[in-house]
Amino acid sequence: xxxxxxxxxxxxxxxxxxxxxxxxxxxxxxxxxxxxxxxxxxxxxxxxxxxxxxxxxxxxxxxxxxxxxxxxxxxxxxxxxxxxxxxxxxxxxxxxxxxxxxxxxxxxxxxxxxxxxxxxxxxxxxxxxxxxxxxxxxxxxxxxxxxxxxxxxxxxxxxxxxxxxxxxxxxxxxxxxxxxxxxxxxxxxxxxxxxxxxxxxxxxxxxxxxxxxxxxxxxxxxxxxxxxxxxxxxxxxxxxxxxxxxxxxxxxxxxxxxxxxxxxxxxxxxxx
Amino acid sequence: xxxxxxxxxxxxxxxxxxxxxxxxxxxxxxxxxxxxxxxxxxxxxxxxxxxxxxxxxxxxxxxxxxxxxxxxxxxxxxxxxxxxxxxxxxxxxxxxxxxxxxxxxxxxxxxxxxxxxxxxxxxxxxxxxxxxxxxxxxxxxxxxxxxxxxxxxxxxxxxxxxxxxxxxxxxxxxxxxxxxxxxxxxxxxxxxxxxxxxxxxxxxxxxxxxxxxxxxxxxxxxxxxxxxxxxxxxxxxxxxxxxxxxxx
Amino acid sequence: xxxxxxxxxxxxxxxxxxxxxxxxxxxxxxxxxxxxxxxxxxxxxxxxxxxxxxxxxxxxxxxxxxxxxxxxxxxxxxxxx
Numbered sequence: 001x002x003x004x005x006x007x008x009x010x011x012x013x014x015x016x017x018x019x020x021x022x023x024x025x026x027x028x029x030x031x032x033x034x035x036x037x038x039x040x041x042x043x044x045x046x047x048x049x050x051x052x053x054x055x056x057x058x059x060x061x062x063x064x065x066x067x068x069x070x071x072x073x074x075x076x077x078x079x080x081x082x083x084x085x086x087x088x089x090x091x092x093x094x095x096x097x098x099x100x101x102x103x104x105x106x107x108x109x110x111x112x113x114x115x116x117x118x119x120x121x122x123x124x125x126x127x128x129x130x131x132x133x134x135x136x137x138x139x140x141x142x143x144x145x146x147x148x149x150x151x152x153x154x155x156x157x158x159x160x161x162x163x164x165x166x167x168x169x170x171x172x173x174x175x176x177x178x179x180x181x182x183x184x185x186x187x188x189x190x191x192x193x194x195x196x197x198x199x200x201x202x203x204x205x206x207x208x209x210x211x212x213x214x215x216x217x218x219x220x221x222x223x224x225x226x227x228x229x230x231x232x233x234x235x236x237x238x239x240x241x242x243x244x245x246x247x248x249x250x251x252x253x254x255x256x257x258x259x260x261x262x263x264x265x266x267x268x269x270x271x272x
Numbered sequence: 273x274x275x276x277x278x279x280x281x282x283x284x285x286x287x288x289x290x291x292x293x294x295x296x297x298x299x300x301x302x303x304x305x306x307x308x309x310x311x312x313x314x315x316x317x318x319x320x321x322x323x324x325x326x327x328x329x330x331x332x333x334x335x336x337x338x339x340x341x342x343x344x345x346x347x348x349x350x351x352x353x354x355x356x357x358x359x360x361x362x363x364x365x366x367x368x369x370x371x372x373x374x375x376x377x378x379x380x381x382x383x384x385x386x387x388x389x390x391x392x393x394x395x396x397x398x399x400x401x402x403x404x405x406x407x408x409x410x411x412x413x414x415x416x417x418x419x420x421x422x423x424x425x426x427x428x429x430x431x432x433x434x435x436x437x438x439x440x441x442x443x444x445x446x447x448x449x450x451x452x453x454x455x456x457x458x459x460x461x462x463x464x465x466x467x468x469x470x471x472x473x474x475x476x477x478x479x480x481x482x483x484x485x486x487x488x489x490x491x492x493x494x495x496x497x498x499x500x501x502x503x504x505x506x507x508x509x510x511x512x513x514x515x516x517x518x519x520x
Numbered sequence: 521x522x523x524x525x526x527x528x529x530x531x532x533x534x535x536x537x538x539x540x541x542x543x544x545x546x547x548x549x550x551x552x553x554x555x556x557x558x559x560x561x562x563x564x565x566x567x568x569x570x571x572x573x574x575x576x577x578x579x580x581x582x583x584x585x586x587x588x589x590x591x592x593x594x595x596x597x598x599x600x601x
Binding site for chain 2: 525526528529530531532533534535536538551552553554555556557558559560561564565567568569585586587588589590592593594595
Binding site for chain 1: 556558562565566
């Protein structure tokens with residue numbers, strides 16, 4: 001697979017991208033930001049491939065998916081015909097309340113059955129495969145019986161979904177839960193459809209260092225190194241550089257994406 | 273005995289909502305410290321979403337005061353669905369009833385204008401009437417037409433000079449004071465191709481548009497306006513603004 | 521048709537045949553425009569972890585006073601009721 005890297009399409013950059021049409025591998029949008037007003041995004045389809053990244057489907061909700069929201073996401077996917085559709089291994093809704101956070105799941109057989117059922121419903125509604133992203137975790141549950149990579153591998157096996165491997169999230173979760181990032185290299189590589197890269201913040205919480213997945217800076221050296229290991233292990237995939245907080249000039253974002261593509265290309269060439 | 277997923281999510285949700293601390297144990301730390309990260313994120317991110325939807329309210333009261341107002345609202349009214357552009361419908365009424373805003377009696381109207389602009393921006397593009405759509409119609413059929421307002425078109429009336437308050441709240445606005453006694457306004461909020469916007473209306477125009485919004489015919493709505501009302505100019509203006517709905 | 525109705529019909533019809541430049545006036549008249557950015561994101565707020573051992577400042581104490589453009593808004597009735 002060619003080393004392709006893309007960027008997140010954010011509102012402050014929209015006019016510049018529409019005018020300049022800079023070269024980049026693909027554009028990613030958050031589904032929930034474009035359910036109603038999507039014509040400016042649709043107008044870019046002639047020049048760019050799209051990735052639709054949902055943030056609010058709440059695939060870990062014990063009560064199943066919000067069918068009204070699912071129908072709106074399905075309509076957007078139909079209009080945009082993106083190359084990839086994804087959401088996270090997390091939950092955000094309980095009862096009728098939406099918490100606007102990607103909340104962690106216990107990695108148990110019970111939770112696995114819930115996520116498998118919800119992912120199957122999503123794939124059925126969209127009529128296509130979706131990819132599920134490993135989350136950034138700040139806490140783990142004592143009752144978990146599976147590791148996150150084991151949980152993801154079983155999810156793939158039982159639902160037929162793809163994996164969106166967020167390399168920054170691996171680094172954040174491994175640090176915060178004192179796990180080994182290399183554990184994620186045991187994932188079923190053939191199921192990985194996309195990589196994500198992003199910057200994180202290093203915060204001090206009462207004398208203890210916690211990494212916060214804030215998407216607010218360049219990708220850290222440690223994450224670039226882990227990305228190289230990931231590409232060595234699984235090969236090239238389309239790679240997204242995410243930047244949401246303190247959004248930089250478009251040129252900076254394009255530079256980071258170009259670096260991701262060159263790392264991917266170099267490692268894959270060496271492996272060949 | 274591990275918590276069933278439903279009980280775990282219920283307990284987690286209760287914590288996020290500011291209710292009881294759940295009996296959860298994290299593997300590394302006492303859960304409370306790590307759970308707070310999620311609660312802080314929820315409050316911060318929903319507060320940011322409200323600030324983006326109500327930028328004029330925030331400019332009027334400042335970021336610190338707005339954050340407190342937003343947190344009080346979030347505490348009693350979490351989103352019921354995931355699209356944050358649709359969160360905050362109850363905020364203007366909340367502001368109207370909040371003791372902290374009692375010295376700022378215009379603040380709820382400012383919130384209504386912000387909410388109307390937000391709705392207009394996200395309204396569908398189609399369904400707008402153009403003059404050419406009516407060209408083939410015999411003139412004597414025009415008075416009985418019932419047109420209605422295009423998606424996102426809303427009339428916001430206030431006894432305060434909302435347009436001047438809005439202008440004074442924009443980044444880089446002059447430091448000139450705004451006279452709150454300058455009189456009320458009737459603003460028509462509407463969707464445009466690249467943004468949402470508002471224009472000021474005369475009393476007659478506002479009465480005419482309010483009539484159309486209630487489902488009156490053009491003739492009946494014109495009867496609502498005062499004597500100085502220029503029907504021809506107003507109808508042309510509304511068509512030019514794309515404020516009217518395509519005939520059914 | 522009554523005289524009034526004829527007057528209304530011709531006023532409405534006149535609006536439809538105004539020169540294109542006048543009809544496009546809506547695009548040129550003084551509007552105050554607002555564009556909105558997306559609000560749904562998937563990152564974690566940087567400040568989420570600040571002061572994890574402290575109270576989460578959920579107090580409704582209102583120790584702060586408005587410090588925005590409201591200082592410029594003067595005159596008229598400044599309190600409700």
